[in-house]
Amino acid sequence: MNIKKVDIFNPLILVILVLVYLLFSFIGFEFHLKELVGIHNYTLFVVFLGLMAYIIGFFISRYLLSRYDFEINESKLKSVTTEKVLLAVVILGILFQIINMIYLGGIPLFSGYLKAKAVTRIWLASYLLFLPSINLLLAKYDDKKYYLLFIVGLMLFVLTGYRTTAMAIVxxxxxxxxxxxxxxxxxxxxSLASIFLLLMVVGYVAVKSIEWQTWTLNPLELLFYRAGYTLQVLDHAVFMQHSTNGQLLYNTLMGFFKSTDPRVIVGSTTLGYAHSTTSTIFGPALLDFGLWAMLIQMFVLGFILKLFYDVQREYKSIFIGLYAMLLAHTIIWIETGPTDLVIFLFFIVSLILLAYSAHVKK
Structure with a gap:
């Protein structure tokens, strides 16, 4: 095998990363970090079923793409993907984040109280504007000076104290x-080692800056603990299917405008008390609608990511940026789960752009 021809960001990387996440979890269980106790074997079986559904979606997408011939007319998107438009949106996203910092009156990374208030509507607008536009700008107009904007934007989002947004950007x-x-x-x-290091550092600093937090774990232990803890939450979700009856999906789509965090609902349901909690990529669908909903979700994700993967490989340009954005967030969902309105919007906008520019050949 020629290692140079290995595409490490093929959509099937998600399967490998889930297995790595399980490994991290079991390291946490083995050392009983903060009294982690482990999970039931049935939960592992459910995870396996979810991965199989994802793989099936991947291969069905590949089959349909090989059977139906279509082409992309990127000129249809020219008016919204010009260099000036994308650059303006990137700068606007950065300005919104600066305004958000001023509004908060401090740096959330170093204060648990500010971090709890950091995700405002201004923050949502900033992230919604910055992340897609910086990727599209770099994908279509590869200019070194634009990497400075990437670094500025990344640093601003790092200062909010949320490692997931920083990780999604980088x-x-x-x-x-x-x-x-x-x-x-x-x-x-x-680069991958640096990303991994950033994950640990931002997560560790954010945790240590929470005034009421008394943990004594080192950065590596914290990584293993977070994986084990989240997998234990999934374990609860597996045995509490249909408990939320659609509340998570509803509050994911509408809760931000009502100041409701879907992850608090996850915590309240699985742990019995109000606490913002992640439940892996499999958890929310299980809690809302049960096993079949989770399998459908994973199938759809495999299908969509394979679709965008093939499109970006053939047509390059902005489709590279769209695929990068979707894959990065799906990878992050391995821990956090699909409970973010902004990421749903990324998927919807990407699909609209693809559908608008695509044409099936007769």
């Missing part, structure tokens, strides 16, 4: 660069 941009530049493997390895 991971999506790395995927974009991976497909737009012929990076040597040593740079790829260094």
């Amino acid at each position: 991971l999506s941009v790395f995927i974009t660069v991976y497909y737009t530049k012929d990076l040597p493997w040593k740079y790829i390895i260094i």
